[in-house]
Amino acid sequence: MLHANSEEKQSIGLMGGTFDPIHLGHLVTAEEVRIKFGLDKVIFVPSGHPPHKEAKDVSAPEHRYLMTVLATITNPYFNVSRVEVDRMQAERTYTIETIRFFHQYYEGKANLFFITGADAILEILSWKDYQELLSICSFIAATRPGYSLSKLEETIGEVCPEALCNIYVVEIPAMAISSTFIRNRVSEGKSIKYLTPEAVTQYILKNGLYSDAKPQYKTPLSSDTKNRILK
Ligand code: DND
Numbered sequence: 001m002l003h004a005n006s007e008e009k010q011s012i013g014l015m016g017g018t019f020d021p022i023h024l025g026h027l028v029t030a031e032e033v034r035i036k037f038g039l040d041k042v043i044f045v046p047s048g049h050p051p052h053k054e055a056k057d058v059s060a061p062e063h064r065y066l067m068t069v070l071a072t073i074t075n076p077y078f079n080v081s082r083v084e085v086d087r088m089q090a091e092r093t094y095t096i097e098t099i100r101f102f103h104q105y106y107e108g109k110a111n112l113f114f115i116t117g118a119d120a121i122l123e124i125l126s127w128k129d130y131q132e133l134l135s136i137c138s139f140i141a142a143t144r145p146g147y148s149l150s151k152l153e154e155t156i157g158e159v160c161p162e163a164l165c166n167i168y169v170v171e172i173p174a175m176a177i178s179s180t181f182i183r184n185r186v187s188e189g190k191s192i193k194y195l196t197p198e199a200v201t202q203y204i205l206k207n208g209l210y211s212d213a214k215p216q217y218k219t220p221l222s223s224d225t226k227n228r229i230l231k
Helices: 024-036 061-072 095-105 130-136 152-159 161-166 179-187 198-206 223-230
Strands: 010-017 041-046 078-080 110-117 138-143 167-171
Touching (some): 024 041, 024 138, 024 167, 041 061, 061 078, 130 161, 152 161, 152 167, 161 167
Parallel strands (some): 010 041, 010 110, 041 078, 110 138, 138 167
16 A cells, blocks of 8 residues: 655645535545545645636535535545635636645645546646646546546656656546536436435535525525625
8 A cells, every 4th residue: 555654744635626516426536545545634625716617607616615514524534625715816726826825834744645536637737837736746646437547647748757756546436426417417406316425415405506496495604604605
């Protein structure tokens, strides 16, 4: 088993995502990686304004943050960070800024591992400041049904060969679930039970996310939180 702990530094997994909504594919991946790499914890980082998506196509950051909290609450090794959600004034929330933030936060006393799926890692050369990103943070790329990582070495090796030793590939149990699939099922009025934790399912239904149906019951939120959702 590969163990990420070295020099008595903490090993922290960072799982960035739009999480619209978070589902079992994300959770199983994070837990498998945590165990395989001996991570001390995994911090989920819901995107504020994902750089690669139009804001109008994505649910409000506060909804995605709250669903992520609900989904991770039963795992003592999982935490959720508001660092990107609170960067509301930024037009786009870039991963490089998040990694710089965590470097500063841990004052160099932690090794950071950014956890991604195969589709995300194959796009990394389009990410902001990817060369710096690949040099200050390790990446753990989970293979996901339908995506091949055989191109990874070729894609990144050509541009940034030194980064390859900072990228780990890990196989995780097949889970062909996607947020798009869940959103489509909700909009068609179909069940999403067992695709995401029950609390997330209930949150989606109560708040009328992903459908034109009237919300069954709106989650009572503080006025501050409501303002954030309306932003
Ligand atoms: P997604 O929109 O793919 O997230 O964003 C992933 C991360 O990339 C976010 O933190 C973004 O901010 C960052 N990003 C993207 C583009 C540019 C830049 C940064 C930049 O800084 O320039 P999803 O919610 O769709 O998925 C979250 C993660 O989970 C992804 O890595 C995805 O590949 C993975 N995933 C699965 N893994 C295993 N089994 C499944 C999965 N479904 C999604 N079924």
